[in-house]
Amino acid sequence: MKSDDRPHDVAALGDEAQAESTFAALATPLVDEALAHNASIHADATPESLHQLRVALRRLRSLWWAYRPLLDKAENTRQRALYRFLADAAGRTRDWDILLELLAGKSDGSGESANVRDVPASLREARERALATSRETLINADIRNVLHDALASTSKELNTAPERHALRKFAAKRVRIAEKSLRKRMRKALRAKRADYAVLHDVRKSGKRVRYLIEFFGPVLADAGHGRTLRRLKNMQQCFGELNDVIASVALLRDNMNLFASEDEAREALAFLKGRRKERQCEAVRLLQKA
Structure with a gap:
């Protein structure tokens, strides 16, 4: 399901x-x-x-x-x-x-x-x-x-x-507040250093909140542009979600290096994940620059 x-x-x-x-x-x-x-x-x-x-x-x-x-x-x-x-x-x-x-x-x-x-x-x-x-x-x-x-x-x-x-007025206000928070976090992420994963994670969380609110209240929101916003947020979630997955995997692997048969094997796996993290981070930054 x-x-x-x-x-x-x-x-x-x-x-x-x-x-x-x-x-x-x-x-x-x-x-x-x-x-x-x-x-x-x-x-x-x-x-x-x-x-x-x-x-x-x-x-x-x-x-x-x-x-x-x-x-x-x-x-x-x-x-x-x-x-x-x-x-x-x-x-x-x-x-x-x-x-x-x-x-x-x-x-x-x-x-x-x-x-x-x-x-x-x-x-x-x-x-x-x-x-x-x-x-x-x-x-x-x-x-x-x-x-x-x-x-x-x-x-x-x-x-x-x-x-x-009134539901219509209440919903519109809450979506506006969520969208304002997302724009603020996006600007902060673009100003941040490339390795600042925390601010990119904040963008991801804010984007999900906006998406969910539009899905909740979409039928009563007067702005027809929310459909385009929703499609853009889904693309953002996909990209930022993949970045977050790799970041979490790097942290988890670091905490469990002892589970590998050798230190070399553990370091090889960690290096691979770091490479994937860099790729995903660059994709996330490019997506923000286009937004």
Whole structure:
């Protein structure tokens, strides 16, 4: 089951729709999606199922960010921190999957890709240990009840609030704020040194937030240009996501150099990943310059 990145049908709620009463219609499909992916992880933890769970939880975090002005600040912060914690739990195994995929595709010098069997078994064993930890964390977190309770309590808070906000106006304002933050981070990244991965990562996070908000509220946003923005953000996410994958893999490999049979083998793998990181970074910078 892949994440549904189509705009939610909030337009069906009418021109007089209120932001408060629309929240549950937006959040419920995301909660259901996260729980479905969580269930599939316990049955068969494929790299895709782990990735899709993390995406669903990130989308939930972005939705709670969108509604932050209408919610209790401390509770909203706690909820978003919880989604990040759960996403990170799935992400730890996903990071191993990415590292293994990158190393399995390493060129052996003859122009041919190395076979997955060339990846040390100790790395695959480490991935399985990470998976066991991820599963245990998600089980202990009681994710089903956690997400349903969060949905119920937030919906109640919004629906019992004394003030009401027009959905169209509320959505447009939140998207504008997210877009302004993205432009600011893009300018900072272009001014930064080429090796400043942190600012590029900030661009990636801001871009995802804008994309998710447009997908949430797209049908009620008056600006027809959001369709073009969405396509541009998807391209950016692809490029910056690949860069982030390599950066995470470099960090993970550095922390686990002892899993290789020899120091030379570990250094060779690290050098390969650094080369990939440089390539991806140059692509990300070129994309920013064209934006």
